[in-house]
Amino acid sequence: MCNEVIQVDVIIPTQTKYLDFIGSIGEHIAKDLDDFSGDREALAYHLNLVLTEATTNAIKHAAQMTPKNTVRITIHIQDNELNIKVYDHGQGFDLETVPIPDFDQLKEGGMGLYFIRTLMDSVSYTKQADCNVLEIIKYL
Numbered sequence: 001m002c003n004e005v006i007q008v009d010v011i012i013p014t015q016t017k018y019l020d021f022i023g024s025i026g027e028h029i030a031k032d033l034d035d036f037s038g039d040r041e042a043l044a045y046h047l048n049l050v051l052t053e054a055t056t057n058a059i060k061h062a063a064q065m066t067p068k069n070t071v072r073i074t075i076h077i078q079d080n081e082l083n084i085k086v087y088d089h090g091q092g093f094d095l096e097t098v099p100i101p102d103f104d105q106l107k108e109g110g111m112g113l114y115f116i117r118t119l120m121d122s123v124s125y126t127k128q129a130d131c132n133v134l135e136i137i138k139y140l
Contacts, residue, residue: 004033004035006033006078007074007075007076008073008074008076009072009073009074010022010025011070011071011072011073012055012070013070013071014058014070014071015059016056018055019055019056020052022052022055022073023047023048023049023051023052024048025051026044026047026048026051026075027044027045027047028044029047029077030043030044030046030047031044033077036140038140043138043140046119046120046138047082047138049115049119050084050116050119050120050136051073051084053111053112053113053115053116054084054112054116054134054136055071055073055086057112057113057134058071058086058090061088061093069089071086071088072086072087073086073087074087077140080139081137081139082138083135083137084135084136084138085133085134086133086134086136087131087132088131088134089130089131089132092125092127092132093125095124095125100114116136120136120138121137121138122135122136122137123135123136
């Protein structure tokens with residue numbers, strides 16, 4: 001049972017040099033959660049991967065539109081729910097039309113979303129008035 005409340009809000013430039021930093025935030029949160037009875041190492045690895053992949057996609061696609069932009073990442077943990085939101089200013093996409101990657105082909109694309117969907121409990125993507133939001137939920 002996780003009763004603590006954690007709120008992290010990070011805004012980074014659309015530059016990949018910040019990916020390790022974002023991933024390490026997820027790792028540290030997972031390893032330091034009070035009252036978490038699950039596999040901390042697995043959760044730490046999953047959060048690092050998910051945060052890195054989600055931020056990579058936001059940087060890759062937002063930077064095409066406006067190179068001097070930012071990506072905002074929020075992590076909120078409360079009542080045994082870990083909620084990650086990644087905000088970008090790119091053109092957006094339809095989450096439901098992203099196919100499952102073909103693992104027999106050595107082609108890039110779609111792997112990040114596949115891992116996010118596989119490792120987390122809920123994934124949604126919405127277009128808002130001034131940005132796009134990828135919301136990822138993991139139940140603890």
